[in-house]
Amino acid sequence: MASFENLVAMANYQEGLREARKIIWRDRGQPVIELDTLRECLDHALRGGLRSAGLAFSIRALVNLVLAIIRIGNVPRDYRPALIRHALFGEDTWRFSAMLGTFTSLYKFLINALPILIPAMNPSSKSNASLELPMHVTAPSEKAAGELNPEDRRRQRLLSLTAHAQLVLIRKRVRRWHAALAGAVAGGLAIMCENRSRRGVISQQMFVRGLQGSYNAYAAARNFQFPYGDVIVFSLACGQIMYAWLLRRDTLPRSYTAWITSASKVPPEAVRINHDLVRTHGFNLKxxxxxxxxxxxxxxxxxxxxxxxxxxxxxxxxxxxxxxxxxxxxxxxxxxxxxxxxxxxxxxxxxxxxxxxPFYAQCRATHPAVSSCTLSFFDRFFAVFKWILPIYGGLHFVPAVLFKMEAFKRDPGRVLVRAGLGSMRSSAFLGVFVSLYQIVFCSKHKLHRALTILRNSPTSVMFKHIPQWLIDWLLSKPAFWLTGWIAGLSILVEAKRRRGELAMYVLPKGLESAWVMARGKGLVFRTGKWGDVILTAMGMGMVMSAYQNDPQHLSGLVRRMLYQFIGPN
Structure with a gap:
C-alpha cells in the first residue's frame, strides 16, 4: 500500500510539474479556444496578457542579470547590490513586460472579438478550409513525392525540418484583415509602453519582419523565387550602412557606429580624417x-x-x-x-x-600597423576572426546545448562539433567582410592616384583623353556605397540558413540611414514623435496577418516566439 501511495504521489508531482511548465512554456498543438461572447474574449485576453507579461518580465530580468554579472567586476563593491536589484526590477524590465503584456491582451481580444462584432464578415466554411493549417503536418518521409498536392509541396519547400515539427500548431480561422487590424492596433499601442530610445529598434525589426512575411507570401502565391534574395538584401543594406559609417555617421545610432569601428579594426582617427578630407578638404591635426x-x-x-x-x-x-x-x-x-x-x-x-x-584617408592611416595593403588583408582577417570568435561561439554553443538538449544527450560530440564549425564559419564571414572592404578601399584609391598622375603628366598621350570626372568617380559617394555592397557579398561564406536572419538584422539600419538622408533632402515626410508608433503598427499588421494565416512565411524564430506569447488565438 505504501508503494502504491508513493506512485500516486509521484504521479501527482509529475502532473504538477507539467502544469507548471505549461504556464511558462506553451506546448505545440494547443487547441483553439472557442469564445462566443465579448466577456469570454475579455477574460481570455486578460489571462493571456498576464501570462505574457510574466514571461516577458522573467526573460528581460534574466538577460539583464547575465549582463550585470558580466560587468559586475568593474563596479565598486558597495554598488553591486543596487546593480543586481536594478537588473531584476529596474524600469526597463517593467516596461518590457508591460509592452508584451499589453500587446498580447489587445491582440487576443481583438482577434476573437472582431468575428463577434462583425458577424456578417465571418468567413464561410468553404473559405475556412483554405485559411486553416492542418491538424497534423505529414513528414516528407510519410508521403511519396507524387502524392503531395501543390500546396503541400509549396509549404514543404518553404519549411525546414525543424519548422515541419513546429507546425503541429493550430490557428484560429480568421480573415486576413482581422489579423492585420488586430496586430496594427495592438502593436501601435503596446510600443508606447517602451522608452522612446528603444522604440526605434523594435519598430524597425517588426517592420522588416512584416516585409519578409509579406514578400514570402506574395512570392509563394505567384510561384516565383528571387535567386540569392537574402544575399542581395544584405549587400544593399551594407552598402548604405558602410557609406553612412564613413560619410554620414549622423544617420546611424552612435552605438552602432562604435561597434562597426571596433569590428573594422580601423583607427577612429582614420575614419574622422576620411570624413573631413572628403567633405571639407581639411582635417584635424590631432x-x-x-x-x-x-x-x-x-x-x-x-x-x-x-x-x-x-x-x-x-x-x-x-x-x-x-x-x-x-x-x-x-x-x-x-x-x-x-x-x-x-x-x-x-x-x-x-x-x-x-x-x-589623397583627399581621403590614405591606406597608411587605415592600417597603420601594416605597411603593405596586401598583407593588411590577412592581418584584418585574423584579427577580426579572433575578436568575434568568442561572441559567435556563444551564439552557436548555447542554443545547441540548451534548446536541443535531447540531441545533445544522444550525441554530444556531434552537437559540439557542429556548433564549433558553425562558430568558425560565422567568424570567417565577418573576417572576410572586413578584409574585403579594406582591400577594395585601398585598391580604388591606388587606382585613382595612378590614373590622375598619368592623366596630368606632360609626357602622357593616351591617358590625357580620360576625363578627370570619370577618374574621380572612384572617390565619389556611389563608389563608397559600392565598396560596402561588394563587402556584403561575403555573406556567401555564411551558412545559407543564417543569411536571411543576418539580412533582417542589417536591413533596418540601412533603411533608417537612407530615410534620414532622404528626409534631409526633403524627399520624404517627417514623422515626428509618432513615427515609431506608426511603423510598429504597420509592421505588426503584416506580421500578425502572416502568423494567423500563413505562419510558414515568417522566420522560424519569429514564429516560435509569437506562438509562445499568443498561441493559436
Whole structure:
C-alpha cells in the first residue's frame, strides 16, 4: 500500500510539474479556444496578457542579470547590490513586460472579438478550409513525392525540418484583415509602453519582419523565387550602412557606429580624417598626431603620413566647392617657380606626383600597423576572426546545448562539433567582410592616384583623353556605397540558413540611414514623435496577418516566439 501511495504521489508531482511548465512554456498543438461572447474574449485576453507579461518580465530580468554579472567586476563593491536589484526590477524590465503584456491582451481580444462584432464578415466554411493549417503536418518521409498536392509541396519547400515539427500548431480561422487590424492596433499601442530610445529598434525589426512575411507570401502565391534574395538584401543594406559609417555617421545610432569601428579594426582617427578630407578638404591635426603616436604604427607609414602633412601645409587651400584634382593644377606654379616643402620636394603643376595628395584617408592611416595593403588583408582577417570568435561561439554553443538538449544527450560530440564549425564559419564571414572592404578601399584609391598622375603628366598621350570626372568617380559617394555592397557579398561564406536572419538584422539600419538622408533632402515626410508608433503598427499588421494565416512565411524564430506569447488565438 505504501508503494502504491508513493506512485500516486509521484504521479501527482509529475502532473504538477507539467502544469507548471505549461504556464511558462506553451506546448505545440494547443487547441483553439472557442469564445462566443465579448466577456469570454475579455477574460481570455486578460489571462493571456498576464501570462505574457510574466514571461516577458522573467526573460528581460534574466538577460539583464547575465549582463550585470558580466560587468559586475568593474563596479565598486558597495554598488553591486543596487546593480543586481536594478537588473531584476529596474524600469526597463517593467516596461518590457508591460509592452508584451499589453500587446498580447489587445491582440487576443481583438482577434476573437472582431468575428463577434462583425458577424456578417465571418468567413464561410468553404473559405475556412483554405485559411486553416492542418491538424497534423505529414513528414516528407510519410508521403511519396507524387502524392503531395501543390500546396503541400509549396509549404514543404518553404519549411525546414525543424519548422515541419513546429507546425503541429493550430490557428484560429480568421480573415486576413482581422489579423492585420488586430496586430496594427495592438502593436501601435503596446510600443508606447517602451522608452522612446528603444522604440526605434523594435519598430524597425517588426517592420522588416512584416516585409519578409509579406514578400514570402506574395512570392509563394505567384510561384516565383528571387535567386540569392537574402544575399542581395544584405549587400544593399551594407552598402548604405558602410557609406553612412564613413560619410554620414549622423544617420546611424552612435552605438552602432562604435561597434562597426571596433569590428573594422580601423583607427577612429582614420575614419574622422576620411570624413573631413572628403567633405571639407581639411582635417584635424590631432587625429594625425594620434596616429603617429601609436606604438604599432610602422616607420614606413609614419614617414608617408609626415610627408602628407608637409606637402599639405604648402599647397593652396582647396575650397570645399572645388574638385582638388582639377583645381590644384590651375593654381600651382610651373617648374621654374616651384614650391619647396620642408623635406626639399619641389611642388609644381608640371609634376603631378608632387602635388597629388589623397583627399581621403590614405591606406597608411587605415592600417597603420601594416605597411603593405596586401598583407593588411590577412592581418584584418585574423584579427577580426579572433575578436568575434568568442561572441559567435556563444551564439552557436548555447542554443545547441540548451534548446536541443535531447540531441545533445544522444550525441554530444556531434552537437559540439557542429556548433564549433558553425562558430568558425560565422567568424570567417565577418573576417572576410572586413578584409574585403579594406582591400577594395585601398585598391580604388591606388587606382585613382595612378590614373590622375598619368592623366596630368606632360609626357602622357593616351591617358590625357580620360576625363578627370570619370577618374574621380572612384572617390565619389556611389563608389563608397559600392565598396560596402561588394563587402556584403561575403555573406556567401555564411551558412545559407543564417543569411536571411543576418539580412533582417542589417536591413533596418540601412533603411533608417537612407530615410534620414532622404528626409534631409526633403524627399520624404517627417514623422515626428509618432513615427515609431506608426511603423510598429504597420509592421505588426503584416506580421500578425502572416502568423494567423500563413505562419510558414515568417522566420522560424519569429514564429516560435509569437506562438509562445499568443498561441493559436
Amino acid at each position: 587625429d594625425f598626431e594620434t596616429l603617429l603616436a601609436k606604438p604599432d604604427t610602422t616607420g614606413r607609414n609614419k614617414s608617408v603620413l609626415l610627408d602628407f602633412l608637409d606637402r599639405f601645409s604648402i599647397l593652396p587651400k582647396v575650397p570645399t566647392s572645388e574638385n582638388p584634382y582639377t583645381y590644384l593644377p590651375t593654381v600651382l606654379p610651373s617648374a621654374s617657380s616651384a614650391l619647396m616643402s620642408s623635406a626639399g620636394v619641389a611642388i609644381s603643376r608640371d609634376n603631378p606626383e608632387s602635388w597629388y595628395l
